[in-house]
Amino acid sequence: MAHTHTPTNDIYRTMDLSLRVGELLLSSGAGAADVSAQMRNVAYACGLRRFSADVMFTELAMSHQASADEPALIQIRQVRYREIDYEDLTLVDHIVRDLIAAEIDREEASARLARIVSSGHARPRWSVTAGFGVMGAGVGLVLGGDLAVVLVATVAAVAIDLITRAMSRRRLPSFYQQIAGGLFATLLTVAVVATGVDVDPSRVITASIIMLLAGVNFMGAIQDALTGFPLTAGARILEAIIATAGVTAGVSGGLTVARVAGVELGRLDPGAFAISAVPLMAVGGAITGAAYAFSSYAPLRSLLPIALIAALATVVYAVVWERDFGTAWASGVAALVVGLVSYSVAGRMRVPALVVVVSAVVPLLPGLSIYRGLSLLSDGSSSGLVPLVNAAAIAIALSSGVILGEYIAQPLRREARRLEDRLAGPRLVGPLTVRAHRVRSRRRNGSGRPTRP
Numbered sequence: 268m269a270h271t272h273t274p275t276n277d278i279y280r281t282m283d284l285s286l287r288v289g290e291l292l293l294s295s296g297a298g299a300a301d302v303s304a305q306m307r308n309v310a311y312a313c314g315l316r317r318f319s320a321d322v323m324f325t326e327l328a329m330s331h332q333a334s335a336d337e338p339a340l341i342q343i344r345q346v347r348y349r350e351i352d353y354e355d356l357t358l359v360d361h362i363v364r365d366l367i368a369a370e371i372d373r374e375e376a377s378a379r380l381a382r383i384v385s386s387g388h389a390r391p392r393w394s395v396t397a398g399f400g401v402m403g404a405g406v407g408l409v410l411g412g413d414l415a416v417v418l419v420a421t422v423a424a425v426a427i428d429l430i431t432r433a434m435s436r437r438r439l440p441s442f443y444q445q446i447a448g449g450l451f452a453t454l455l456t457v458a459v460v461a462t463g464v465d466v467d468p469s470r471v472i473t474a475s476i477i478m479l480l481a482g483v484n485f486m487g488a489i490q491d492a493l494t495g496f497p498l499t500a501g502a503r504i505l506e507a508i509i510a511t512a513g514v515t516a517g518v519s520g521g522l523t524v525a526r527v528a529g530v531e532l533g534r535l536d537p538g539a540f541a542i543s544a545v546p547l548m549a550v551g552g553a554i555t556g557a558a559y560a561f562s563s564y565a566p567l568r569s570l571l572p573i574a575l576i577a578a579l580a581t582v583v584y585a586v587v588w589e590r591d592f593g594t595a596w597a598s599g600v601a602a603l604v605v606g607l608v609s610y611s612v613a614g615r616m617r618v619p620a621l622v623v624v625v626s627a628v629v630p631l632l633p634g635l636s637i638y639r640g641l642s643l644l645s646d647g648s649s650s651g652l653v654p655l656v657n658a659a660a661i662a663i664a665l666s667s668g669v670i671l672g673e674y675i676a677q678p679l680r681r682e683a684r685r686l687e688d689r690l691a692g693p694r695l696v697g698p699l700t701v702r703a704h705r706v707r708s709r710r711r712n713g714s715g716r717p718t719r720p
């Protein structure tokens with residue numbers, strides 16, 4: 268005898284699917300506004316009404332109340348840490364779009380999501396480690412380093428990835444992983460200097476620790492603050508600061524070892540970099556963006572467009588910066604360009620815009636300013652406040668520039684699009700609303716049945 272689900276069971280299954288989609292999106296770096304919107308889209312597409320969805324940094328919650336005289340049904344899901352996987356993010360984005368287009372039902376969506384979560388990564392782990400090494404080389408070029416700096420940054424990036432992964436398997440908190448990474452990068456620099464190689468220690472350390480710096484989290488925090496999620500923004504800012512403090516502690520420990528060992532590094536300038544030749548910066552930006560996307564398991568079809576957009580953003584940044592507009596304005600203009608072109612490119616590549624946007628702005632992230640500020644403060648210098656304020660300005664410029672670029676790039680809507688839809692904000696993951704998506708699908712098909720987006 269077939270078991271029939273009660274309406275309450277249907278509600279719980281819909282809420283569970285929405286929460287699991289939200290968990291994967293949030294743990295993959297999506298902003299809180301995007302996560303909340305797609306949780307609502309999934310629930311609405313499955314027929315659920317009178318519900319609410321709440322997004323916190325480590326917790327998602329949904330509630331449903333059929334009527335005022337009935338108790339609310341509530342589900343809560345903890346968001347566990349997951350390694351960022353843009354391939355999984357892309358597949359979940361496709362699930363959401365197919366679900367709201369009525370091409371699949373809730374059961375098929377749940378089954379596809381379960382396969383994504385239970386399956387491994389799309390490429391072998393050694394290739395990801397190699398990708399981080401290539402990213403280190405690209406960063407060395409962006410920072411104006413010579414061949415020695417680029418080589419050391421490559422070796423440091425590979426070794427740091429291996430070290431942090433080994434510590435992660437032993438469930439050590441990320442703060443200690445950051446300390447270990449900063450310590451290794453500094454000791455590697457000490458070893459290079461001790462061999463007599465003519466390098467700038469400040470620039471070598473800066474290039475070596477760049478992959479540890481929490482610029483992505485800081486930018487995500489500003490995005491959450493701009494889109495009305497201050498609590499999640501505050502948690503992400505705190506996480507970014509603690510992570511960078513770990514790097515600072517590791518670098519300080521390495522410098523202490525150098526002093527005890529009698530290796531003279533000279534006067535260090537934390538976060539030192541220089542604007543190199545624009546063509547060289549463009550190449551470095553392209554390598555950095557594409558390598559970061561590859562190491563984050565982005566689909567291979569998106570790597571070339573990401574490299575081109577990252578190169579363009581780096582060139583725009585360098586040109587504006589050389590005109591004495593300042594780092595924040597240069598970052599904002601470059602981010603605006605990224606926002607203008609990323610959304611159409613992401614649609615053609617069938618990946619979420621988040622994949623393109625984050626990868627393209629990685630060469631511009633303010634991690635170095637955070638590191639410089641914390642380093643100066645740890646040495647007792649109040650001048651460290653200036654780099655921290657500068658880091659906040661860069662993060663705000665990047666986030667607001669990308670969002671503004673999306674607003675400008677959106678096609679003009681017909682009169683039927685209401686003002687609140689415009690104010691709902693751009694979506695870096697998934698469509699804006701279920702109803703708008705289905706209306707567009709029917710218009711494209713010329714009938715009452717939606718077509719595949």
